Amino acid sequence: MVRLTRIYTRTGDGGSTRLSDMSLAPKTDPRIEAYGTVDEANSFLGVALSTGELPPAVAELLASLQNEMFDLGADLSTPVRPDPEWEPLRITQDYVDRLERWCDEFSGPLPALTSFILPGGSMAAAQLHVARTVTRRAERSAWAAVELYGTEPVAEPDVPGGVNPLALTYLNRLSDLLFILIRVVNGRDGDILWVPGGERHHLTRDAFEGGSRRRRPTTPPQEDQA
Numbered sequence: 001m002v003r004l005t006r007i008y009t010r011t012g013d014g015g016s017t018r019l020s021d022m023s024l025a026p027k028t029d030p031r032i033e034a035y036g037t038v039d040e041a042n043s044f045l046g047v048a049l050s051t052g053e054l055p056p057a058v059a060e061l062l063a064s065l066q067n068e069m070f071d072l073g074a075d076l077s078t079p080v081r082p083d084p085e086w087e088p089l090r091i092t093q094d095y096v097d098r099l100e101r102w103c104d105e106f107s108g109p110l111p112a113l114t115s116f117i118l119p120g121g122s123m124a125a126a127q128l129h130v131a132r133t134v135t136r137r138a139e140r141s142a143w144a145a146v147e148l149y150g151t152e153p154v155a156e157p158d159v160p161g162g163v164n165p166l167a168l169t170y171l172n173r174l175s176d177l178l179f180i181l182i183r184v185v186n187g188r189d190g191d192i193l194w195v196p197g198g199e200r201h202h203l204t205r206d207a208f209e210g211g212s213r214r215r216r217p218t219t220p221p222q223e224d225q226a
Helices: 030-050 056-076 093-107 123-149 165-186
Strands: 016-018 024-026
Touching: 030 056, 030 123, 056 093, 056 165, 093 165, 123 165
Parallel strands: none
Antiparallel strands: 016 024
């Protein structure tokens, strides 16, 4: 059980912080950026849940994901070392397998996509879009940490340990799952598809007439075209 007896510690006032193994690292370290960004993505999941707009199955899944993302943050904050005194909490293959099963389960009933999806839809779906993009940023930060520290265990106590590669795989699958859940939340006909520039009808300068926001296409309506 985790016990938090005091929230402020003053230990980070100098620009450094302790990782989960109590080693010291600057707050600008990409490893810290990675697990901090995971926390940010998790917060957006909380915002989506607070809207009350989610289907029960999606809300239940997101609540489970929030707990798993704390596991993920614990993993990213613990350098990989051989024979640790205490077995750290790690993302393992079963975490990844679970995400992939959820992806298959929720994507199965969805119609095939004919274009990329624009962020939007319901408020809950829009918040999940933000969570998805923040998760992608967390993955990029984690890869920056891998470039710096690698993925192998490091025995020397004064040398930073590596990063668990399955944590990065989890982040990649998580963003895929969030994309699928966005489509579920918006419904079968709720996808907001990207229309490439050459195919769009743009507003003309006089489209706003009499204070009304009325769209005036620059080409005839589709039904009038040959």
